[in-house]
Amino acid sequence: MRIYNLFPLLAGRFQDWTPHFERAAEMGFDWIFVNPIQKPGRSGSLYSIADYFQLNPLLLNPRSRRAPEALAKAAVKSAERKGLKMMVDLVINHCAVDSPLVKEHPEWFLREPDGSISHPFCMEGGQKVTWHDLARFDHQHTSDPEGLYQFFFDVVDYLIGLGFKGFRCDAAYQIPAQLWHRLITDIKSKHPGIAFTAETLGCSPDETRQTAGAGFDYVYNSSKWWDFSSPWLLEQYHLIRETVPSIGFPESHDTQRLFEEFHGNLDAMKQRYLFAAVFSSGVMMTMGFEFGFRNKLHVVETRPDDWEETDVDLSGFIQQVNAFKSRYPIFQEDGPVNLVGCDNPNILLLWKASNNCRQEALLILNKDPWNRQFFRADNLSHYVQNGAPLVDLSPDYPLDFIPAPYEFELLPGMGRVMVTEGTH
Numbered sequence: 001m002r003i004y005n006l007f008p009l010l011a012g013r014f015q016d017w018t019p020h021f022e023r024a025a026e027m028g029f030d031w032i033f034v035n036p037i038q039k040p041g042r043s044g045s046l047y048s049i050a051d052y053f054q055l056n057p058l059l060l061n062p063r064s065r066r067a068p069e070a071l072a073k074a075a076v077k078s079a080e081r082k083g084l085k086m087m088v089d090l091v092i093n094h095c096a097v098d099s100p101l102v103k104e105h106p107e108w109f110l111r112e113p114d115g116s117i118s119h120p121f122c123m124e125g126g127q128k129v130t131w132h133d134l135a136r137f138d139h140q141h142t143s144d145p146e147g148l149y150q151f152f153f154d155v156v157d158y159l160i161g162l163g164f165k166g167f168r169c170d171a172a173y174q175i176p177a178q179l180w181h182r183l184i185t186d187i188k189s190k191h192p193g194i195a196f197t198a199e200t201l202g203c204s205p206d207e208t209r210q211t212a213g214a215g216f217d218y219v220y221n222s223s224k225w226w227d228f229s230s231p232w233l234l235e236q237y238h239l240i241r242e243t244v245p246s247i248g249f250p251e252s253h254d255t256q257r258l259f260e261e262f263h264g265n266l267d268a269m270k271q272r273y274l275f276a277a278v279f280s281s282g283v284m285m286t287m288g289f290e291f292g293f294r295n296k297l298h299v300v301e302t303r304p305d306d307w308e309e310t311d312v313d314l315s316g317f318i319q320q321v322n323a324f325k326s327r328y329p330i331f332q333e334d335g336p337v338n339l340v341g342c343d344n345p346n347i348l349l350l351w352k353a354s355n356n357c358r359q360e361a362l363l364i365l366n367k368d369p370w371n372r373q374f375f376r377a378d379n380l381s382h383y384v385q386n387g388a389p390l391v392d393l394s395p396d397y398p399l400d401f402i403p404a405p406y407e408f409e410l411l412p413g414m415g416r417v418m419v420t421e422g423t424h
Helices: 018-026 068-081 100-104 145-161 177-190 205-212 232-240 266-279 315-327
Strands: 002-006 031-034 038-040 049-055 085-090 094-096 121-124 127-130 134-136 166-169 195-198 218-220 246-248 282-286 337-339 347-353 360-366 373-377 390-392 406-410 415-420
Touching: 002 018, 002 315, 018 068, 018 315, 031 166, 049 068, 049 145, 068 085, 085 145, 145 177, 177 195, 177 205, 205 218, 205 232, 232 337, 246 266, 266 282, 266 315, 266 347, 266 360, 266 415, 282 315, 347 373, 360 406, 406 415
Parallel strands: 002 031, 002 282, 031 085, 049 094, 085 166, 166 195, 195 218, 218 246, 246 282
Antiparallel strands: 038 049, 094 134, 121 127, 337 347, 347 360, 360 415, 373 406, 390 415
């Protein structure tokens, strides 16, 4: 999956999504992920859904005589005409606290000891952050498990009816794995080919492994936060890669914009996108990344008027990375990877192999997005095992011939990508 995250509050009404589809297709993406499109509660948050079978009024044209569902279907069809499949957020851990469901089915919800509705929370900097606009479903101990399950089966069925071919399952690890297994199995039995991806950020390795084994097609990994040195990312990767492949990303709708985080450093942007695409089976990029947007997306307040005018355009670089990712099978799987020792500690030398063909790849990455770094190797072919020649796929300044010894002064954040041509 090469996923472009279209943020609906920034993109605006369904009818206005087509230019974003066109741009995503030109950059070589094959999936569009859109955050929740259903009607929110009083807070207005995309993730605080009040009615799962109505669409967000902000996405609708009030002058249109067509049904809301028809407008959504037209947007999905527009994406499909560009060769793009569409994936939507599936939020079944919680709903809006003011949703009619809270009164209609009180037995579906988790309660505090005093009987009040339980709200989701997280820990940030040692402080408990509670989302009071949300009510948590009680998937484990509800007295009506079948009714709750059937409700969400119908929700998924409804979204598939709009044309969506995949789901990003929000806070997937907070929901019992057996429920996911049943839901995914039942949906795929009725709708073969539907894809399920699990958001597992912030959970423990054990929780990630349990979630990954519930039938998901992909999980999202945490490569965005890697410092290119600590062992934890490779440990996480190897823990789950034989169970389910992963999706990497340089930023998400939940994070600070990378261009802002790195104080306008384009080299850091290119470094992080290239690494996510090479390291992981799938890659996801958030709308506006290609233009160096700085303002964090907001699940309540963002509007189309927040579109930023910049002099940045990374579309060509992203297109080159997506092109070799789509061409070479090794970059479409979570195969074995190893870090190779390097004399320069500011250089990451990563070896990757394919489980499905004879391809091997090398990534030579300047960890430092601010300074040049020198790399030298007597013979790069010594780092691969299948004996096939290496081809330089690097998006910047690729070499027609790879010399031995190999010497290269990498620009800040620059990555060199090599792959063997063995395909059998």
